[in-house]
Amino acid sequence: MIKKILIANRGEIAKRIIETCNRLDIETVGIYAQDDAKLAHAEEADFSVNLGRGTLAQTYLNQDKIIKIAKENNCDAIHPGYGFLSENTDFCKKIKENNLIFIGPSVAAIELMGDKKTSKIKMEALGIPVVPGYHGEDQTEGILKEKAEGIGYPVLIKATAGGGGKGMRIVRESNEFSDALAASKREAMNAFSNDKVLLEKYIEKPRHIEVQLVSDGKGNHFHFFERECSIQRRYQKVIEETPSVALDESLREEMCATAVKIAEGIDYQGAGTIEFILDQDGAFYFLEMNTRLQVEHPVTEMVTGFDLVELQIEAANGEAFDFKQEDIEQMGHAIECRIYAEDPDNEFLPTTGRIQKIEVDASTDYRLDCGYYDGSSISTNYDPMLAKLIVYGEDREEAIEQMQIALNSVVFGGTKTNRDYLKRLLNHDKFLAGDIHTHFIEDEKVGLTFEDPSEEELAVVFACALQSELTSIMNSAWVNRFTPTDKTIIVAGE
Ligand code: ADP
Ligand code: ADP
Ligand code: MG
Numbered sequence: 001m002i003k004k005i006l007i008a009n010r011g012e013i014a015k016r017i018i019e020t021c022n023r024l025d026i027e028t029v030g031i032y033a034q035d036d037a038k039l040a041h042a043e044e045a046d047f048s049v050n051l052g053r054g055t056l057a058q059t060y061l062n063q064d065k066i067i068k069i070a071k072e073n074n075c076d077a078i079h080p081g082y083g084f085l086s087e088n089t090d091f092c093k094k095i096k097e098n099n100l101i102f103i104g105p106s107v108a109a110i111e112l113m114g115d116k117k118t119s120k121i122k123m124e125a126l127g128i129p130v131v132p133g134y135h136g137e138d139q140t141e142g143i144l145k146e147k148a149e150g151i152g153y154p155v156l157i158k159a160t161a162g163g164g165g166k167g168m169r170i171v172r173e174s175n176e177f178s179d180a181l182a183a184s185k186r187e188a189m190n191a192f193s194n195d196k197v198l199l200e201k202y203i204e205k206p207r208h209i210e211v212q213l214v215s216d217g218k219g220n221h222f223h224f225f226e227r228e229c230s231i232q233r234r235y236q237k238v239i240e241e242t243p244s245v246a247l248d249e250s251l252r253e254e255m256c257a258t259a260v261k262i263a264e265g266i267d268y269q270g271a272g273t274i275e276f277i278l279d280q281d282g283a284f285y286f287l288e289m290n291t292r293l294q295v296e297h298p299v300t301e302m303v304t305g306f307d308l309v310e311l312q313i314e315a316a317n318g319e320a321f322d323f324k325q326e327d328i329e330q331m332g333h334a335i336e337c338r339i340y341a342e343d344p345d346n347e348f349l350p351t352t353g354r355i356q357k358i359e360v361d362a363s364t365d366y367r368l369d370c371g372y373y374d375g376s377s378i379s380t381n382y383d384p385m386l387a388k389l390i391v392y393g394e395d396r397e398e399a400i401e402q403m404q405i406a407l408n409s410v411v412f413g414g415t416k417t418n419r420d421y422l423k424r425l426l427n428h429d430k431f432l433a434g435d436i437h438t439h440f441i442e443d444e445k446v447g448l449t450f451e452d453p454s455e456e457e458l459a460v461v462f463a464c465a466l467q468s469e470l471t472s473i474m475n476s477a478w479v480n481r482f483t484p485t486d487k488t489i490i491v492a493g494e
Contacts, residue, residue, distance in 0.1 A: 002026060002077045002101060002317055006070040007045065009081030010060060011371030012387060013293070014041030017079050020309040029073045031066060033059040035379070040371045047073060056381070060084050063091045067098050077101035077316060079309075083383065086292040087114045087163070103316045105270045105291050112266060113289040117160040117198055123286045126265040128258060131277065131285045133200035135160070145177050147199055154202035157181055159188030159195070165235030166191040170202055205437040207246050207278040208232065208287075211259035212300045214271045214311045217318035221263040223256040224300050224308075225330045230436045231425065233348050238418070238441070239425060240296035241335040242303050245396065245434035246278060255284055262289065270315045271297075271308055280437075295338070298367060298390040302334035333399040336390045337422045339412065341378045344421035345450040350384040353377075353415030356467050357387075366391045366406035374467075378415050386412055396434070400426055413467065424448050 004027040007014045021028045030045025034053045042048045049069045051059040070078055078095055080086035089110050095102045113119045117135040134147035148155045157180055159167030167188035169180040185195040212224040228244035229237040259274040273294045275287040297308050341351045354377050370387035391406050393399030407423050425431055
């Protein structure tokens, strides 16, 4: 039985895992890079280990060091979160060699599904529909181009080892092929040290619909319905919701049953997500499987009432779940907005700064998954996602309304974020009508552009900047010469 878990991640996801462990009376060991010493995951774990300064390879991706810390601290298991080492089979193997439990699927499942090529071959063998394309061994440019012409433009080039939207390039005409291939290979090599690619027919204006799966430790497979993640920029999700307005009961059943069939077909264990692409005619195709917890898992938790991290731990313990598929219900509607430190009016480029989080309205029910504290510095070393805001409503309309209120309630000052952009997205006629697809952000660019901020918004930004200045003054050596009582007087004076 798992009694103590090392969490090999940072920020909101590490904090999220700690919360479930606390509820289950499981001890937690956190790890943090020196610069993250004051973040929630470093502070809230029962025990935390400083990984020191250095590159990602020396800190959060330092497999041997992380396993050594787990052993020294008598952990039974390691939870990898998402990103980082969550889909790294070397890490997974080493964990097992050290007699620790990896909270996730088997090495074989990650190996098979982590590669877009091998997973597509397996899906074809299982009779699952995949996007037409080429995923052969021959990677010479001549052959690839010939295959692209055979598929017919537009074609999408993808890195077989890809993730996070990296290495993807659309080719609309034959003369663009060479440059796009070179760019894709370059990006893939940088990100994954592997520049193999595959080709897919590029589907115009599809929806991204995915199905959450969890398989227990005894070979029982369950689906937790769908999530619609069509609102994306640079192939990365921005708003996710469940249920999807694009599915009627029969299509929902068919997609969920297909996902369960995949879990059975690969003898899966633990949490995973099958991503599908749904075209405008209602046909769906397997896109990829993410063999881990997903960023957007909270919306599923809200409508089903299950704690997916708890289920991951139970599965890793080898336990059978004590419920049946019929016990899992989809109730109401949930939406998640990813709050990014980025500038939507400047190509979504990441921004930096010192954040000051202000929650101003406690009258709305919202879940804020955030690993940062007031005064945290935002660097470009990590993912620009600052937090996730998740709300629930009886129906979609109510959930959108709740999200607008929640977005007004949570303000991140001191750095440019996409908060106002999210509000514009949610307020867009087509979004309100559920008329969305993965190219929505690009196609509706004009209607989503920046308007001058209201006086109220300017006041908040100004207040945040002031607050941020005050915090740094309060933490300075100069102020620390004063007694705590004097400090209180200074703060009260703000
Ligand atoms: P999700 O569907 O959960 O949003 P993403 O594919 O967008 O999944 O990735 C989740 C997180 O993991 C993001 O922060 C992304 O940058 C990171 N990520 C995903 N795949 C990889 C990978 N192969 N290597 C490094 N980081 C990755
Ligand atoms: P990643 O591993 O980077 O998440 P995916 O294969 O899941 O890569 O694709 C990410 C996104 O790219 C999808 O959500 C979708 O918006 C778009 N996409 C992927 N494949 C296709 C395709 N064949 N046609 C159109 N869009 C696609
Ligand atoms: Mg994906």
